Amino acid sequence: RVKEHGRNSVRQFIPEMGVTAISRLNMEGALRRALERHELTLHYQPKIELATGHIVGAEALVRWHHPQIGLIHPIEFIPLAEETGLILPLGEWVLAEACRQQVSWKKSGMADLKIAVNMSPRQFRQEDLSERVAAIFTETGADPSNVTLELTESMVMQDVNSTLVALRALKNLGLSISLDDFGTGYSSLSYLRRFPIDELKIDKSFINDIHENPDDAAIASAIIAMALSLSLSVVAEGVEKKEQAELLRKMGCSQVQGYYFGRPMDAAGFATRYREHINE
Numbered sequence: 224r225v226k227e228h229g230r231n232s233v234r235q236f237i238p239e240m241g242v243t244a245i246s247r248l249n250m251e252g253a254l255r256r257a258l259e260r261h262e263l264t265l266h267y268q269p270k271i272e273l274a275t276g277h278i279v280g281a282e283a284l285v286r287w288h289h290p291q292i293g294l295i296h297p298i299e300f301i302p303l304a305e306e307t308g309l310i311l312p313l314g315e316w317v318l319a320e321a322c323r324q325q326v327s328w329k330k331s332g333m334a335d336l337k338i339a340v341n342m343s344p345r346q347f348r349q350e351d352l353s354e355r356v357a358a359i360f361t362e363t364g365a366d367p368s369n370v371t372l373e374l375t376e377s378m379v380m381q382d383v384n385s386t387l388v389a390l391r392a393l394k395n396l397g398l399s400i401s402l403d404d405f406g407t408g409y410s411s412l413s414y415l416r417r418f419p420i421d422e423l424k425i426d427k428s429f430i431n432d433i434h435e436n437p438d439d440a441a442i443a444s445a446i447i448a449m450a451l452s453l454s455l456s457v458v459a460e461g462v463e464k465k466e467q468a469e470l471l472r473k474m475g476c477s478q479v480q481g482y483y484f485g486r487p488m489d490a491a492g493f494a495t496r497y498r499e500h501i502n503e
């Protein structure tokens with residue numbers, strides 16, 4: 224019954240069924256095989272520049288096409304991958320695949336799109352991270368200036384001295400750094416100024432009720448003002464409604480991402496969406 228959905232099914236993952244089914248089968252082994260059998264895939268969610276309405280980039284979000292269960296979202300397997308260390312090969316695959324996609328976009332005339340890739344804490348703490356990232360750029364031919372690494376606020380604030388060293392090495396490659404889920408961690412504002420970062424992404428928990436809750440609006444507005452005064456680009460994630468986008472535009476927010484503008488899509492879906500918007 225399940226099989227008929229096939230490998231490319233985009234059926235929503237059913238938590239009750241999946242987690243227990245997989246843990247019985249040994250989730251770790253299943254994930255290890257998923258890497259070998261190329262069951263992982265990337266979806267791409269558009270990033271929109273508010274001033275122009277143009278798609279200026281995409282965030283790569285990993286999905287697992289389990290042959291029996293169907294599409295599994297990262298929240299179901301990234302934590303285990305992080306615990307077991309499988310995040311290292313998984314993360315390398317994600318970055319390489321995202322780079323290959325960037326090169327392919329460039330070839331098909333989608334040249335200026337920036338690709339954003341999420342990085343986990345364990346990946347970020349690798350001693351040789353910048354060498355590994357550099358090797359992936361060389362291997363794939365991707366242009367580092369079209370690549371953004373998304374690190375969470377809590378990750379970079381953990382050990383600020385080694386963070387600073389790691390960020391400098393990464394920035395030397397010519398890529399951009401974004402602080403994801405901003406507002407949920409505890410940032411020391413003085414480090415925000417010292418870290419060589421390019422972008423803040425306001426966590427979607429502040430955006431959800433921004434149009435109805437003055438406190439959330441005040442927080443978002445303060446983050447935007449701070450980002451702009453530090454010459455950082457600022458992205459609001461989780462924008463689902465026109466009112467939210469309108470408010471964020473008035474606040475001076477640079478970019479938005481969210482279901483209102485486009486859900487994460489497979490590569491073909493993203494290319495179609497991009498072409499439609501060019502012709503709008």
Ligand code: C2E
Pocket residue numbers: 268283284285296297298301314317341342343373403404427460461462463480481482483487
């Ligand atoms: P994130 O990096 O903060 O990504 C944003 C998440 O919000 C994505 O969930 C996206 O689908 C979802 N989202 C986007 N717009 C909306 C919206 O308008 N409303 C709502 N409710 N949600 C929205 P997704 O793809 O399930 O990813 C969840 C998290 O998993 C990501 O959060 C990221 O932390 C992690 N993740 C995803 N891919 C990777 C990866 O390749 N490597 C690592 N290390 N982590 C990843």
Ligand code: MG
Pocket residue numbers: 296
């Ligand atoms: Mg999701």
Ligand code: MG
Pocket residue numbers: 282341373403
């Ligand atoms: Mg992200």
Ligand code: MG
Pocket residue numbers: 403404424426427460
């Ligand atoms: Mg986020």
